[in-house]
Amino acid sequence: MEGLSEAHAARADSMPVCIVTGLSGAGKSTVLQFFEDMGFFTVDGLPAGLASDMVRLLSQAEYPAFAGIALGMDVRQGDLLDIEQTLVRLSQDNIRPRLLFVTADAAVLMRRYAATRRPHPLEREGMGLEAALESERQRLRPLLDMADIVLDTSSFSIHDLRRSVQQHWGEAQGMRHSLKVNLISFGFKYGVPKEADLVFDLRFLPNPYFVEDLRPLSGKDAAVREYVFAQPWTRGFRARFFAFIQSLLPLYEADDRYRLSIALGCTGGRHRSVSMTEELYKALQDSGCSISLEHRHLELG
Numbered sequence: 001m002e003g004l005s006e007a008h009a010a011r012a013d014s015m016p017v018c019i020v021t022g023l024s025g026a027g028k029s030t031v032l033q034f035f036e037d038m039g040f041f042t043v044d045g046l047p048a049g050l051a052s053d054m055v056r057l058l059s060q061a062e063y064p065a066f067a068g069i070a071l072g073m074d075v076r077q078g079d080l081l082d083i084e085q086t087l088v089r090l091s092q093d094n095i096r097p098r099l100l101f102v103t104a105d106a107a108v109l110m111r112r113y114a115a116t117r118r119p120h121p122l123e124r125e126g127m128g129l130e131a132a133l134e135s136e137r138q139r140l141r142p143l144l145d146m147a148d149i150v151l152d153t154s155s156f157s158i159h160d161l162r163r164s165v166q167q168h169w170g171e172a173q174g175m176r177h178s179l180k181v182n183l184i185s186f187g188f189k190y191g192v193p194k195e196a197d198l199v200f201d202l203r204f205l206p207n208p209y210f211v212e213d214l215r216p217l218s219g220k221d222a223a224v225r226e227y228v229f230a231q232p233w234t235r236g237f238r239a240r241f242f243a244f245i246q247s248l249l250p251l252y253e254a255d256d257r258y259r260l261s262i263a264l265g266c267t268g269g270r271h272r273s274v275s276m277t278e279e280l281y282k283a284l285q286d287s288g289c290s291i292s293l294e295h296r297h298l299e300l301g
Contacts, residue, residue, distance in 0.1 A: 022102030039067035187269025219274025269297030
C-alpha cells in the first residue's frame with residue numbers, strides 16, 4: 001500500500017470500513033450514531049475524495065484503535081462519481097469497504113421533513129420537496145444497485161433500525177453483537193452504584209467480618225471465599241443465582257442492549273459481595289459477552 005509501512009498496511013487491511021449513504025431523511029445520521037456506539041470512528045459529510053486519506057491516517061499505529069471506520073456520504077458531497085472513485089481507490093489499497101444504503105418510501109420522507117421542518121439538500125437548487133426527493137432517488141440509483149446492505153426504514157422505529165444495523169453488519173462481517181457486562185461489588189453503607197441496572201443484596205450470606213482472622217482480608221482471598229460458601233445452602237444459592245444471571249444475558253442482548261451493569265452489595269463491600277462478584281466473573285467469562293469487574297468499595301470496607 002503506497003505511503004504506508006507494512007505494519008500500517010496490515011492494520012488498514014484488517015480494519016472494517018463502511019460507507020453509509022442513502023436518501024436524505026431515511027436515517028443515515030442515526031445509522032452512523034449506531035456505528036459510533038459499536039466503537040467505530042465515524043464522520044458524516046466527509047468529502048468523498050478525502051476518504052482514502054482518512055483511512056490511511058487512522059491506520060497509523062499512534063492513533064487509537066477503533067472497531068472500524070464508518071463514513072457518511074450523500075448528494076451534499078457533490079458528484080456521485082466521487083463516491084464511486086473512492087470505493088475504487090480503497091479497493092486498490094486492499095480495503096474492501098461495505099456500502100450501506102438507507103432508503104424509505106417517498107410518503108414517509110415527506111412526513112419526516114414536515115415534522116422536522118428542515119430543508120432537503122436539493123431544495124437549494126430551487127426544487128420543491130417532492131421533486132427534490134425524486135431527483136435524489138434517481139441520482140443515487142447507481143449506489144443503491146452497488147450496495148452490500150440496503151435498509152428500508154419506512155416502518156422502522158429507532159430500536160428496529162438499531163437491531164437491523166447490528167444484524168446486517170454482523171452478518172456482512174461475520175460478527176455478532178456482544179453485550180458488555182460490568183460487574184460491580186459495593187457496600188450498602190456507602191451507597192448503591194447509580195449506574196446499576198440490576199442490584200442484588202447479599203447481606204444474608206455468612207459474614208466474615210465477625211471472624212477475627214478473616215476481618216482484615218477481603219473477598220478476593222481464598223479463606224474468605226471458603227467461609228462464605230462453606231454451607232450447602234450458600235453453594236446452592238450461588239448455583240441458582242449464576243444460572244439466573246446467565247439466562248438473562250441473551251434476553252438483554254436480544255433487546256439490543258450494549259451494556260448491562262450488575263451490582264452485588266453487602267454491608268461494607270469488602271467480603272461477601274467481593275467473593276460473589278469474583279465467582280460470577282469467572283462463571284461468565286465463557287458466556288461470549290464482554291465482562292468487566294470493579295470492586296467499588298473494597299478499600300473502604
